[in-house]
Amino acid sequence: MKNAIQFCLMLAMAGNVFAHEYKTLAELMAGWGTDIASREVTVQTLQPGLHVLFGAGGNVLVSIGDQGVLMVDSQFPEMIPKLRQAIKELGGDDIDFTINTHWHFDHADGNPMLGREGTWLVAQENARRMMVGSHDLHYVDTSYRQPAYPSIALPVITYADRMTFHFNGDRIDLLHFGAAHTTGDSAVLFRDANVIHMGDVFNARYPFIDADNGGDLDGTIRFCRSVLDLINRETRVIPGHGPVLDYGALEAYTSMLETVRDRLQLMLDRGLTLDQVIAAQPTAEYDxxxxxxxxxxxxxxxxxSR
Ligand SMILES: [Zn+2]
Ligand SMILES: [Zn+2]
Known part of the structure; x- marks a missing residue:
């Protein structure tokens, strides 16, 4: 008992102790101020047949054309009927393909419904591997155990590094550059439209690097640099969440990550604890x-630290 108390004291003194309280999905979303049930879908048309649908959860990109409907990310089951309705109003019908940018619930929880209705689900192979099991997501002081997906919700088509769709007159590249936000991120590049969906590798806010599940800061930088090498200044860049951005925003975000990374590395080399690093405000001018x-x-x- 005494040892246990001493151990706890030691941990507390070392800082770095965040008590994690497990939340249900509803509690988690409420904590973030998101009421999925009341959330409506809004549409931003990028060009005829290519639209961003904003709802609850990750941004959805949808291609609607002669060959059918291809959607990137699936949000939540409550959103699927609303996404369907929006797609119908934009001239589409059944959702033929859905690509998950990664396995996190806010990008893939719509999968069971889509799988049941005959949509072909597609993801990087590591994303599928994660969807097979249940995994803990740890935030600052809350946690969520994302349950394993039923088999009907799992991608039926996977790839390792790159895969191409030739669909609705565009060439659509699925790109994976190693562990970044998660271990199974895909960027989805519509070559002719010059539009890329980055999933949560890129956001308008600081990234959540899911390091508990293999996510990697250096990998996130590498992923973004690899994308920047492939696109150009006119490319419209869709982040995992938030408004449609551009090349300059991705470039600035990547530079910010590189600067902060170098600062953190110096602090780690000097042996600073996590609490000391936070206190040193290594991101101050970007906050x-x-x-x-x-x-x-x-x-x-x-x-x-790994
Ligand atoms: Zn997300
Ligand atoms: Zn995510």
Whole structure:
């Protein structure tokens, strides 16, 4: 008993102790101020036949054309009827393909419904591997155990590094550059439209690097640099969440990650604890643009400490 108390004291003194309370999905979403049931879908048309659908969860990109409907990310089951309705109003019908940018619930929980209705589900092979099991997502002081998906919700088509769809007159490349936000991220590049969906590798806010499940800060930088090499200044870049952005925003975000990464590495080399790193405010001049840095720093520290 005494040893246990001493151990707890030691941990508390070392800092780095965040009590994680497990939440249900509803509690988690309520904590983020998202009421999925009341969330409506709004549409931004990028060009005829290519639209971004905003709802609850990750941004959805949808291609609607002669060959059918291809959708990127599936949000939540409650959103599927609303996404369907929006697709119908835009001239589409059944959703033929859905690509999951990664396995997190806010991008893939719509899968069971889609799978049941005959949509071909597609993802990077590591994303599928994660969907087969249940995994804990740890935020600053809350956690969520994402349950395993039923087999009907699992991707039926997977790939390792790159795969191409030739669909609705465009060439659509699925790109994977190693562990980044998760171990199974896909960027989806519509070559002719010059539009790329980045999933959660890129956001308008600081990234959540899922280091507990293999996510990697250096990998996130590498992933973004690899994408920047493939696209151009006119490319419209869709982040996992938030408004449609552009090449310049992805470039600035990547530079920010590189700067912060170098600062964190120096601090780690000097033996600073996580609490000391947070106190040193290594992101200070970026916080106004990218928001609360705490979760980012926690996961970045974990990633660089490996
Ligand atoms: Zn997300
Ligand atoms: Zn995610």
């Amino acid at each position: 106004e643009q990218f928001g609360d840095p705490q979760l980012f720093i926690i996961k970045a520290y974990m990633s660089l």
